[in-house]
Amino acid sequence: MDERERRQKRQVKKTRRPVQSGRGGRAGAGYPEADAQRRRTSNNVNRARRNRARRRRRLFIIRGVICIILVVAVGLGFILYHKYGSSKEKADLKNYYGISDKNELGVTVNNKVIKNSDGNAVGRLIDGEAYVEYSVVRDYINERFYWDPNENIMLYTLPNGNVSVEVGSKDYTEVTEKKSETYTILKTEGRTAYIAVPFIQQYTNMDYNIYKTPNRVAITSSWGEIESAIIKKKTEVRYQGGVKSPILTEVKKSDKVTVLEDEDGWKKIATEDGFVGYVKTRTLKKIQKETTKRDFDEPKYTNISVGHTINMAWHNVENEDANSYALETIASTKGLNVIAPTWFKIADTDGNLTSLASSDYVNYAHQVNLDVWATVRDFHGGINSYDETYEVLSYTSKRENLTNQIIAAALQTGIDGINLDFELISTECGEHYIQFVRELSVKCRQNGLVFSIDNYVPQPYNEHYNLKEQGIVADYVVIMAYDEHTEGSYEAGSVSSYNYVKDGIKNAAKSVSSDKLIAAIPFYTRLWLETPKTDAELASEEGTEAANYKNKVSSTALGMDEAQQVVQDAGAQTEWDDTTKQNYAQWETEDGIYKIWLEDTKSLEEKLKLIKSDNLAGVAEWKLGWENSDVWDMILQYVN
Numbered sequence: 001m002d003e004r005e006r007r008q009k010r011q012v013k014k015t016r017r018p019v020q021s022g023r024g025g026r027a028g029a030g031y032p033e034a035d036a037q038r039r040r041t042s043n044n045v046n047r048a049r050r051n052r053a054r055r056r057r058r059l060f061i062i063r064g065v066i067c068i069i070l071v072v073a074v075g076l077g078f079i080l081y082h083k084y085g086s087s088k089e090k091a092d093l094k095n096y097y098g099i100s101d102k103n104e105l106g107v108t109v110n111n112k113v114i115k116n117s118d119g120n121a122v123g124r125l126i127d128g129e130a131y132v133e134y135s136v137v138r139d140y141i142n143e144r145f146y147w148d149p150n151e152n153i154m155l156y157t158l159p160n161g162n163v164s165v166e167v168g169s170k171d172y173t174e175v176t177e178k179k180s181e182t183y184t185i186l187k188t189e190g191r192t193a194y195i196a197v198p199f200i201q202q203y204t205n206m207d208y209n210i211y212k213t214p215n216r217v218a219i220t221s222s223w224g225e226i227e228s229a230i231i232k233k234k235t236e237v238r239y240q241g242g243v244k245s246p247i248l249t250e251v252k253k254s255d256k257v258t259v260l261e262d263e264d265g266w267k268k269i270a271t272e273d274g275f276v277g278y279v280k281t282r283t284l285k286k287i288q289k290e291t292t293k294r295d296f297d298e299p300k301y302t303n304i305s306v307g308h309t310i311n312m313a314w315h316n317v318e319n320e321d322a323n324s325y326a327l328e329t330i331a332s333t334k335g336l337n338v339i340a341p342t343w344f345k346i347a348d349t350d351g352n353l354t355s356l357a358s359s360d361y362v363n364y365a366h367q368v369n370l371d372v373w374a375t376v377r378d379f380h381g382g383i384n385s386y387d388e389t390y391e392v393l394s395y396t397s398k399r400e401n402l403t404n405q406i407i408a409a410a411l412q413t414g415i416d417g418i419n420l421d422f423e424l425i426s427t428e429c430g431e432h433y434i435q436f437v438r439e440l441s442v443k444c445r446q447n448g449l450v451f452s453i454d455n456y457v458p459q460p461y462n463e464h465y466n467l468k469e470q471g472i473v474a475d476y477v478v479i480m481a482y483d484e485h486t487e488g489s490y491e492a493g494s495v496s497s498y499n500y501v502k503d504g505i506k507n508a509a510k511s512v513s514s515d516k517l518i519a520a521i522p523f524y525t526r527l528w529l530e531t532p533k534t535d536a537e538l539a540s541e542e543g544t545e546a547a548n549y550k551n552k553v554s555s556t557a558l559g560m561d562e563a564q565q566v567v568q569d570a571g572a573q574t575e576w577d578d579t580t581k582q583n584y585a586q587w588e589t590e591d592g593i594y595k596i597w598l599e600d601t602k603s604l605e606e607k608l609k610l611i612k613s614d615n616l617a618g619v620a621e622w623k624l625g626w627e628n629s630d631v632w633d634m635i636l637q638y639v640n
Contacts, residue, residue, distance in 0.1 A: 091239050091246035093214050097121055105130055106216030109140040111258055111270035123217055124194050129183045130210050130217045131194035138431065141221045142204040143469065146435045148396045149191045155396065156203050157438040157473075159301045160446070163203065167193070205296035211273050218274035223293050227259040229269070229284040237277040241266030248277045259287060301441075303475045303516070304450050306371070310476070310518055310618025311639045312338035314375065316625075323358040329624050330368060334632035335639060339365055339624075340419045344376040344406060346383045349391040351398035353405035354382050357413040366414075373417035373452060376406060378424050389424045393432035399439060407443050417450030419478075430464025437466075441473040452476035452518070456483075457504035458511075471512035478620055479508045481607070482522035487557075490549045492528035494597040496521065498581035501607050505614055520620035521607050523627040525563045525599045526555040531592035559626030563598055574598060581606040601634045608638040 093099075097106025097113060098121040105123030107114045114122050114136055122133040134147040134154070146155045156163040161175035167188050171180045187194045197208055197217060206221035231251045238245040241263045251257065251271060257279075261268035266278045313336055315329055316322075323341070330339065341361065347354040357374060365372050378389045392398045410418060420440065425433045437453065444451035453474050456462050470477050481501040485493035494500070505519055530551045533541075541547040558566065567574060567585050572594075574583040582603040586595045611619050619639055621627065 086236075086243040087246065089246045091248045093248070096239070096248065097214060097216055099214050102215075104215070105132075106214055106274070107132055107136065107219070108216065108270075108274045108276065109136065109219045110222040111220075111260060111276055112140075113276055114140060124187070125215050126187060126194075127183070130197040130208070131187060132197055132200065132217070132219075134193040134195060137195055137200055141200060141206060141219060144203070144438070145195065145200070146431065147193045148394070149193070150394060151396050152188070153396055154186050154193065154195065155435065157435070157442065158203075159299050159442065161442055162439070165199075205294055205298065207294060209273070216274050218272075220292075225289055225291050227287060228290050229257055229259050229267070229287040231255045231257065231279075232283050232285050235279055235283045237269065237271060237275055237279055239277055241268070241278040245278070249273075249275045251279070257284075259284070301472050302445065304445065304448070305475065305515075306337075306450065308337070309639050310338055310620070311336050311635065312340055312373065312478075312518065312618065312620040313624045314620070314622050315339055315341045316623045317341045317343055317356055318380075320356055320358070323356065323361045326361045326364055330365070330370065332629060332632075333624070335636040336370060336632075338371045338373055338417075340373045340375045340620075342375045342377060342380075342421075344374055344409065345381040346376075346378050346389070346392060346402065348382060349388050349398075351392045351395075351400075351402035351405075353402060353409065355405075355409045357409050357415065359413045362414045371416040371450070372414075373419040373450060374410060374413075374415045375419040375421050375454075378422045384424075386424045386426045386429070389422065390426060390429040390432065393429055393436050399432075399436050403436070403440050403443050406440065407447055407449070410449055411447060415449065417452060417475075418444055419452045419454065421454040423454075423456075425465060427464045430466065433464075434466045434469050437470060438473050444475075450475050452478055454478045454480055454520070455508075457481055457500065458507040467508060467511035471516055474516070476516050476518055476617055477508070477512045478518045478520055479504050480520045480622070481505070482520065482524075482622065485526065485555075487526075487555055489553065489555075490546055491551070492530050492553050492555070492595045494580045494582060495525050495599065496603075496607070497579070497597070498606055498610075499579070502610055505610060505616070509614065514615050515617055517616045518618045518620050519607070519611050519616055520622060521604055522599055523621050523623060523625075523631070524557050524559055525597060527558055527563065527566055528553055528555045528595040529592050530595060560599055560628045560631070563596060564600070564628075567596060567598070570594065576602075600628075601630050604631060605634055605638075608635065612638045 098104070098115040098119050099106055100120065103124055103126065104121040105125045106121050107123040116122050116133070122136045124131040132141070134145065137145045144156055146157070148155070152167045154165045158175065163172060163174045165172040165185045167186050168184060169186070170182070170184055171178065172185060173179070181196075181199065183196055183198070185196050185199045197219070200206065201208065204221060205223065206219055208217055208219045210217050231253055233253050235251060236247040237249050237251055239248055249271065255271070257269040257271055259267050259269055260276070262281070263278070265281050267281050267284060268276070268278050270276045313333070315326070330336070343356045345354045346352070362372050383389060383392065392402065406418060418440070420437070422433065441451050451474050453470050453476075455465055455467065455470070455477060457479055458467060467477065481504045482496040484496055484500045485491070501519065501521070505517070508517055530553050533550060533552050537552065538547065570587045572585040572587040574585045577584040577597070580597055583598040583600060584596070585598070586593060588594070608619065619635065
């Protein structure tokens with residue numbers, strides 16, 4: 001044992017208290033307070049340890065919860081930002097305008113980005129000059145530009161003649177005057193023509209500006225009231241409404257934009273440099289209406305007016321012998337002031353004319369105070385199909401040949417006017433047809449011939465006849481308010497019901513002024529025979545429109561007196577149908593059910609009331625010889 005250990009033992013002995021014996025003689029019984037104190041101390045220590053442990057556990061849990069909350073908050077913030085935060089993605093501007101190479105030019109017209117059906121740009125930048133595809137010029141800028149891909153010539157019809165340009169030339173002819181430009185006016189890629197923008201502007205009330213990065217041209221050709229606004233502060237213009245949509249461009253504070261549409265807190269706008277996109281509504285101020293205009297002398301298309309209400313009837317002339325019956329045909333009429341013999345037809349696809357015109361006929365008509373407006377048709381002789389009419393009208397030289405022959409025949413026989421009745425015009429042929437209308441109108445006007453055009457009742461399927469342009473270049477536009485149900489109809493029905501006529505006039509008047517509009521009424525009706533289809537017939541028609549009709553029908557066109565006689569012979573009774581405003585009859589035989597909606601003085605009077613109340617230029621009738629004698633006195637009450 002060393003000295004240190006001995007010292008420790010001595011120290012212990014000094015501090016140790018003697019153990020006292022209690023009553024039971026047990027050791028330690030003499031110090032109860034010390035034991036209790038030790039127990040209390042031990043309990044306090046243990047309690048403190050437990051409290052510290054609990055505090056550590058609580059702190060650990062709190063810290064864990066805080067960490068979890070922070071992690072969740074960060075994640076949620078990321079998700080919310082990803083979902084609602086503004087994207088900084090830039091739009092592909094070349095794709096936006098459809099640009100794929102350096103020679104292509106993006107095009108906006110009247111705040112609309114224009115691309116072709118393949119999504120490609122419709123402009124070209126050639127030798128620093130901007131060019132736009134012909135179809136875009138025709139459809140969006142100025143429809144009077146006309147491109148003939150067959151003969152590689154571009155035309156623009158003025159009131160006194162054509163402007164003509166050949167491909168690859170800086171020279172052009174305006175009616176008869178030779179002119180030149182410093183740039184090539186017309187270029188082609190295959191059968192696609194591109195017109196120089198400054199040349200378009202010469203004949204169009206339009207402004208344009210060319211911009212770079214990317215190359216684009218912004219064209220304005222529509223003027224009038226717009227909604228404009230000022231940008232409050234620098235902001236992005238996005239491709240679509242929403243902060244996630246790619247950015248097209250930026251607009252600065254105080255920039256002026258055109259407001260196009262409102263969309264849930266966003267406005268569709270157009271910038272002055274040719275971008276069309278969206279900004280938040282709150283970024284705009286001073287939203288207001290304003291009127292835009294540009295000084296431009298629009299060409300004036302003058303017209304010939306007869307100066308009185310027109311009462312015109314067609315005389316169906318199928319051969320030269322029919323001309324000799326003119327005296328007989330006209331003798332029973334009253335109040336008629338124009339007769340339209342069907343004299344002219346297109347003989348072939350070269351645009352030659354077949355004529356039955358007669359000077360003697362014209363002289364007799366003039367003696368009884370009738371003007372003669374000879375009708376030109378594309379059916380019932382010579383050509384007789386949509387394809388053949390297209391073949392004639394889609395060539396400039398063929399149209400010119402046809403026009404010259406019409407005018408020559410009219411002048412030779414002393415005709416007063418030309419009545420154009422083309423009914424085989426396909427949608428594809430529409431632009432060629434209306435160009436023919438323009439060209440013929442110029443020639444008629446120059447030769448003092450009244451020019452009228454016959455049309456179907458306006459329907460979506462015949463919009464390509466372009467009533468609006470007809471109403472500008474022609475003297476009169478005739479709406480043939482009949483053939484509501486025809487020989488090819490799947491069900492029996494009226495030839496010319498009241499509402500059919502009423503709606504036809506109303507829709508035509510949206511495009512043609514009333515003082516140029518003539519409504520044509522029928523002197524005929526159709527006798528219908530209706531029979532149930534057999535099971536075999538229904539089965540053969542399955543999947544076709546005809547399958548929607550359980551009965552098959554056939555019909556025969558009858559004049560007014562003949563129709564009355566048929567009803568009388570059948571012993572049938574007519575009843576007034578207040579919907580069609582016609583007398584209606586039906587009867588049954590072993591052949592099937594016959595139905596007829598009669599045209600008589602009562603039904604025609606209802607139509608004439610519409611014509612008079614709408615202040616139209618007059619009435620026309622198809623056709624002479626099918627009317628009864630009473631009808632002329634009734635017509636005189638409304639046309640005088």
